[in-house]
Amino acid sequence: NAGVTQTPKFQVLKTGQSMTLQCAQDMNHNSMYWYRQDPGMGLRLIYYSASEGTTDKGEVPNGYNVSRLNKREFSLRLESAAPSQTSVYFCASEQPNQETQYFGPGTRLLVL
């Protein structure tokens, strides 16, 4: 039981490049989330998916898109990366009514 996994662990991009961050969970959870964490600012919600087939915007969705491919997988796409998107990205999953979000190990993204 791996919990929540994320790939890649670290990525360097040039401004304007695109990439997809992958997230998968093997806990059969319905809900999945994408956060970014910047120094001094805590975690901010980018997008979430309450269940397979649904997605919704969080606090800071601009510049990102998401896909809930199936119950296990929730990907985050940067179409045209900007230096302001340099951050650590965390994926999380949660079973409703359990009040616990389980976080993946994070992806460190540097945009030059």
Next chain:
Amino acid sequence: QKEVEQNSGPLSVPEGAIASLNCTYSDRGSQSFFWYRQYSGKSPELIMFIYSNGDKEDGRFTAQLNKASQYVSLLIRDSQPSDSATYLCAVNLSGGYNKLIFGAGTRLAVHP
């Protein structure tokens, strides 16, 4: 803008002392409150959650909630060096799905 505020620290306490971490929130309708611990370079992990006014104890940890004052705290008794980490307060927005708003975190340093 719905906010969660924490003192960034560092809060330095000697081993064996009580560490007191504080958090205030702006959304008066918030119903659920969470404390996460995050070691440097790692992902957040849930320590406790609390819904009702008063205290909730779990081992060395006690969460305290005062909705009238919009204040939630975490007490760590018999602090250990292994408790040294950043502690994130999170609040579930009222009326929404489980969309958490995180504070920026308080860094705790427990010295021998």
